[in-house]
Amino acid sequence: MKTDIEIAQSVALKPITEIVEQVGITFDDIELYGKYKAKLSFDKITAIQENPVGKLILVTAINPTPAGEGKSTMSIGLADALNKIGKKTMIALREPSLGPVMGIKGGAAGGGYAQVLPMEDINLHFTGDMHAITTANNALSALLDNHIQQGNELGIDQRRIIWKRVVDLNDRALRQVIIGLGSPVNGVPREDGFDITVASEIMAILCLATDLKDLKARLANIVVAYTYARKPVYVRDLKVEGALTLILKDAIKPNLVQTIYGTPALVHGGPFANIAHGCNSVLATSTALRLADYVVTEAGFGADLGAEKFLNIKTPNLPTTPDAVVIVATLRALKMHGGVAKTDLNQENVEAVRKGFANLERHVNNIRKFGVPAVVAINEFVADTEAEIVALKELCAQIDVAVELASVWANGADGGIDLAETVVNAVENGGADYKRLYSDEDSLEAKITKIVTEIYGGQSVQFGPKAKTQLKQFAEFGWDKLPVCMAKTQYSFSDNQFLLGAPEGFDITIREFVPKTGAGFIVALTGDVMTMPGLPKQPAALNMDVAEDGTAVGLF
């Protein structure tokens, strides 16, 4: 069996100029990055503002398990299949972070015959967006520390700096550091830490900004620290939003690439799905909607985090609302939600499928609460049995949700035709009538309570002592009308990663809030959230190499 990189390298790529002609983009509209990658110019983005807006399909998933669901792969395969059945389709996806690529993942641009290409470039530096975000984030840190060093006119309390530095690597040793040591000319000693770049608020901002002006306004609104008088210090107080915008002026332009089947793909931005909203950029999705009739996009983690945030945080920034939501599941993962151990997943277990279905069912119902029709997509595996499939279809019929098997990993576009037709039917006849779960005017407590009770299926919300204090402060600072961004384990509806299936009766405790006033949301932490991964004992990097002709080796 071929690996992902072998499949990717066996494809004869078309020049990106040729790919984008399908959607009315010419050579003058783009900035090439090599022959197979490009950024779309602002002139073109402006020129298409009055174009009709296409249909929007969000791909999400059940709560993930180590068995894997294949959400990106399914998104790409669905878009390829939609094109194959005659719908002019584009795809909008997140771009991968180098850290996990060098660590465990090896690569993250779909898989099998459902990949975006050139996968080597997308997984490495791509068009430099991550590097620009890293640079902007760390320039802000350097300018902040320099402000303190040069007299601290704003009265910044160096014990209350919340802005951290970042690197786009898995580097646990940088999680908690002390900087400014050695001499008075080396700055003011203080505690600091590094997150991975995709956890930077600047990534979230880049993914929500609608243009350069909005980008600058959001950057200006980042809170970086508090003064000795406990007042927030914003980027605008440091007067560096112009420089940060300059550093990001190209990174904000959406990137154009292609799938194995030549579907034009916008791969742009990739914020975390816990401490941020987990979706590709608003600019990429909006642009795709103005260029194509159908747009497939995805949201990170399971639907309780990814789709909830897509629908409550990202959607209000888009020119349209979703016409259908595809929920990806596998029989293997449903069996795990039904209590089967990972080692036993290759054995038929219809009862476990029935039991695990509760997880899928809750996600379907949740999507319906937003007024959008759901379609279930089963990502086929060799070990799936006929009896399991029959049982699942029966269960889906009982709750009146369409379900299709898809084999896009193995068969590419052909493996997604049935799914594509079902999705088109949902889009055209599903009667989508989007409503947001909460309004900005709801208090932070009310927003969180709605998410916990209506989406997670929990009983109630508790606020820890720190969170309670912050609720008062945030109201005082005028931050309480912002949307909420929940930081919770992706593995369970609850805040306990081991509670699989569809747990009930649980409480969620909000330990602390983190203001992301630039991005425009308040993060609610339900526990410890990892914002800097570590490397495993045998990092993927150990297998990487480059052939003498420049071909990448060891990405997969």
Added chain:
Amino acid sequence: MKTDIEIAQSVALKPITEIVEQVGITFDDIELYGKYKAKLSFDKITAIQENPVGKLILVTAINPTPAGEGKSTMSIGLADALNKIGKKTMIALREPSLGPVMGIKGGAAGGGYAQVLPMEDINLHFTGDMHAITTANNALSALLDNHIQQGNELGIDQRRIIWKRVVDLNDRALRQVIIGLGSPVNGVPREDGFDITVASEIMAILCLATDLKDLKARLANIVVAYTYARKPVYVRDLKVEGALTLILKDAIKPNLVQTIYGTPALVHGGPFANIAHGCNSVLATSTALRLADYVVTEAGFGADLGAEKFLNIKTPNLPTTPDAVVIVATLRALKMHGGVAKTDLNQENVEAVRKGFANLERHVNNIRKFGVPAVVAINEFVADTEAEIVALKELCAQIDVAVELASVWANGADGGIDLAETVVNAVENGGADYKRLYSDEDSLEAKITKIVTEIYGGQSVQFGPKAKTQLKQFAEFGWDKLPVCMAKTQYSFSDNQFLLGAPEGFDITIREFVPKTGAGFIVALTGDVMTMPGLPKQPAALNMDVAEDGTAVGLF
């Protein structure tokens, strides 16, 4: 008077595809980065290996003073003028670091009517080379700390790790840090520090590597730490040279841009000129030599550092040796070397010019020791007087060195015609017969002694206690046959920055050595060397912005 960025933005750039046609490069030979930047493919680099090799002109300078010499500006103007008088010329330059751009400089791509364009891009992310180097450098750090965290099989002594992390920013607070704090899962606590990216050994390696294979071999040879048994630990022991090469596979390809006059320019790599060799990449210079009849390139700092390293370290890696060396000076700077204070430079002072000439004279004699003809280029300023110019010309005649005034900043190519003609004469009739100052077989002490006595004009070399111990160790490790890379103040021939002119009778003390076995040289430290600059009270970043149409503001 127009600023540099105003001049740059007033030029109608030609597509880079059109620019490179002049030197036989087609669309298929390059990878575009937007319309005005490109990287040259390895296929093309391989295809031109048998091309005839052009004439090589190195531009260097007297010891710099705050009055400024304008070396990059002169290099660009000379290349434009050579093209204007009918010589097919390319230029090979270093690429700027973002740190100083955000700090004091605002920009570094020539000035006035002698600039490489697009200056905004070159000064910001360009084609991502700096980011790739930052990433490779820090990936190595993360993999090293991970090795220790995962059991430390190699027995690395965490008190003797010499590999530091980097950022491409001026960030003094990161000079000295403690990492790995907080918990056993956050790694092993230890001291670390961040250099600016251009100080990374990986930058020096990228600039000396002749192809991907050589790049990988040099990366494998980096020493990162010592074991508890005091044995060196190399990158090859960590088995990550493949991954590092993969991260750098595009960064190693030379970047193509244009000057204001449409001269094709290779702007690629930019190592420090104290702890590294201070020249653009070997690949850029070699490529230019195989595409053009004349190649103008430059070396960092004054000729005692930059030209010495170009001639002793870089030249042996090139397909030819220099045919002429241009030494840039200004009357203002000569007056400072002659004892005039910065505030009095606008007053005529012929005596000070005569006195300061000693600095220039020693540089001319030094270049002649390498068997290469020297030409003096005086970068014209408004305050220069006729009497000063006459005096300088007289002094140059006495030592039989050609001298020309040039006004390329104000007048572009037209301002450099006389200089170009004189340089052509030196190239064609100067009888260049390059010889290296030392041989690899000389001991480190002998190499340093030759540099200090024959180039600096010093009396002798002292080795401090640490340096003495290292000399023994390095011989044991087999590092003593490498070239020497002197780390010394750029302002004086001596190691005392206040000794201007042509000091004599001084000693140089080598405090410590730093092995750069990947780059292939041993750095000799004569004092404290700043490898991480700080930001000033009013950083250039405060004036930066981007207009709504995407135009850069505040670079200069």
